[in-house]
């Protein structure tokens with residue numbers, strides 16, 4: 162069994178150490194010691210058993226909490242007091258110097274917490290380490306200087322989560338919908354170099370990847386681009402190819418019929434589209450941004466976004482190529498085709514592609530095959546979205562979300578036209594709903610108290626969100642020219658602040674929420690899937706929405722409710738809950754809490770019932786949310802995938818299917834790599850050869866909207882292990 166030390170490194174559980182510490186507190190007395198040697202031995206054994214039972218690595222703090230509890234249970238209050246005092250004194254000494262050990266241990270690759278923090282960053286790589294070092298410094302400044310103490314405390318106690326403190330020291334925001342159309346059509350500037358409107362599709366793809374790289378280095382969240390913005394360049398290439406080909410044929414004196422010429426031109430157009438799409442795929446996965454990772458980019462595929470039928474037909478060619486190449490995959494270090502994590506793909510289900518007799522049904526079939534093999538694309542239902550995203554003119558809107566699932570609010574510009582691209586999200590603060598519930602129900606179930614505490618916590622979140630907003634206010638456009646001056650988000654002048662973009666709905670700011678499932682269960686004793694649980698859950702969501710709307714109306718800032726994709730924070734929240742409230746069955750008894758409004762991963766429910774129920778909650782999560790269904794290997798059952806997609810079209814705005822296609826480099830096994838409990842720690846193991854070396858297995862799992870492939874912390878790993886299938 163392993164213990165995670167304060168600096169993040171690991172060591173073996175040692176019962177003797179616990180005994181020594183208790184003995185010291187016990188013996189340091191003027192009178193007779195309270196505990197016998199046998200009692201001390203007993204306490205250490207109970208703790209060892211407990212840790213073994215829970216089946217994950219404990220932190221030093223958690224062990225100390227347990228020791229305190231058990232000293233008291235043995236009827237030794239004075240000893241407990243002394244033990245706590247020793248701990249406190251040692252803690253004081255530690256706070257004087259918070260970052261040194263963190264940084265040193267991460268450089269030596271001993272920092273388990275950092276190692277498992279982001280499943281898309283490899284912490285042994287130099288460039289990633291540099292990013293993490295900057296992150297540690299930013300977190301330290303944030304904690305000690307930039308944030309009010311009450312927010313730091315609430316964050317540390319897991320009452321709220323103040324996201325991205327590792328980037329808070331700088332004036333950076335979260336995520337973007339890149340205005341690729343403006344940049345390609347009207348030109349842009351990259352690193353001081355003018356980039357004009359491209360003269361071919363493949364050049365447009367090249368420029369797009371340069372833009373993606375630049376944008377990724379200037380914010381910390383995801384970015385989305387639309388293939389529609391590349392589609393006009395297919396015609397540009399077609400005209401060019403036709404001109405060239407005609408000239409070449411004339412030169413050698415060959416007479417082609419119009420039909421022959423057309424067919425030759427189309428063949429070359431296809432080749433060019435293939436090259437362009439390949440450029441984007443390979444550039445995106447091989448780029449390393451200043452954040453030490455591949456850009457978190459999402460590619461949007463929406464036929465109806467095309468301006469005319471010709472553009473739509475060309476867009477269909479691009480979409481087809483993107484899907485085909487994703488099905489193939491990318492080659493890993495040993496030349497095996499694997500599932501790339503990026504770009505994330507979103508495919509819009511619409512009248513033109515949703516039925517067997519729809520014109521573009523073949524694309525939907527291809528998307529289904531792609532999902533079965535590569536977990537992407539995710540699906541947006543145009544029909545549902547038009548109903549949910551109504552702008553101030555009363556029109557429905559369909560547009561892409563950010564890769565993290567953040568949805569902007571509908572917005573129309575000064576001319577009254579809907580605007581999606583060029584907009585962004587300021588940042589996120591998440592409320593831990595489980596903590597609200599447990600705080601309210603300490604003395605038994607108490608719904609009234611729940612609403613009171615929820616009000617207080619929402620005020621706290623609001624103050625924290627204000628800090629985020631204030632941090633961006635006054636930022637000069639020069640901080641990120643590609644974003645603010647050269648079209649990705651705006652075309653502000655040099656020296657101008659971005660302030661005008663922070664108000665009136667041009668950007669949003671997100672109140673995240675987590676653990677609705679556990680919250681409902683703690684307060685009502687019902688599951689979210691029961692009628693009563695559902696009713697209470699919806700009331701909680703409505704309350705959160707009302708809070709956002711109140712702040713929005715008062716400040717002209719678009720607060721929006723967001724189903725946070727918790728990665729390592731799910732583990733942190735769970736640990737904090739256990740520390741504050743002990744183990745409550747069905748509420749705090751896991752290493753994770755349930756994301757957003759999701760139905761608990763262990764709850765048996767079929768895909769259709771899950772999507773139908775969750776759609777009611779998704780409608781109340783306008784700042785973003787995704788529902789998923791967990792499925793086995795579906796590659797032999799494409800009709801079933803298509804059935805789910807049709808159901809999504811009619812019932813829910815945004816959903817995805819979680820499939821499995823892992824690979825073991827040692828034995829070549831393709832399928833699902835398993836999670837096993839080994840000596841109290843969860844490890845990944847190849848079911849074929851027993852390999853447990855994470856660096857020799859390619860595992861891809863969706864954890865928070867993104868596909869992760871660098872493994873996860875213990876809390877998330879337990880959650881992945883416990884997922885039940887929905888099909």
Ligand SMILES: [Zn+2]
Nearest residue numbers: 825828847850
């Ligand atoms: Zn193997």
